[in-house]
Amino acid sequence: MFCSHCGKPMDATARFCPVCGAASQPVVVGPAPFPGQLTRPRYNRMIGGVCAGFALHYGWDLSLVRVVCALLIVLTGVGLIAYLAAWIIIPEAPFVLPQQTGAGSPGSSV
Numbered sequence: 001m002f003c004s005h006c007g008k009p010m011d012a013t014a015r016f017c018p019v020c021g022a023a024s025q026p027v028v029v030g031p032a033p034f035p036g037q038l039t040r041p042r043y044n045r046m047i048g049g050v051c052a053g054f055a056l057h058y059g060w061d062l063s064l065v066r067v068v069c070a071l072l073i074v075l076t077g078v079g080l081i082a083y084l085a086a087w088i089i090i091p092e093a094p095f096v097l098p099q100q101t102g103a104g105s106p107g108s109s110v
């Protein structure tokens with residue numbers, strides 16, 4: 001394994017290059033690695049977080065999304081397949097780190 005920043009060989013298990021200090025892989029910090037991507041949040045979920053994901057992504061009312069989803073499942077049966085497909089296809093949102101407070105973070109002067 002070689003550093004993608006300086007090209008020097010580095011340990012495959014190392015997270016940072018010993019020569020230049022660059023991260024060996026993208027460090028995901030924050031609510032979404034790709035802004036605007038549809039993800040299933042790790043909170044506010046009942047089953048798979050599919051309804052919560054759609055509600056958050058499109059700004060819909062979460063309760064309304066769940067009611068419509070439940071109606072689609074009960075009345076048509078297609079909703080169940082769609083829900084399971086969405087559960088598999090839509091990636092989970094990354095874990096959200098606690099908000100940084102204090103010196104160093106911009107906009108923290110409250």
Ligand SMILES: [Zn+2]
Binds near residue numbers: 006007018020
């Ligand atoms: Zn390097």
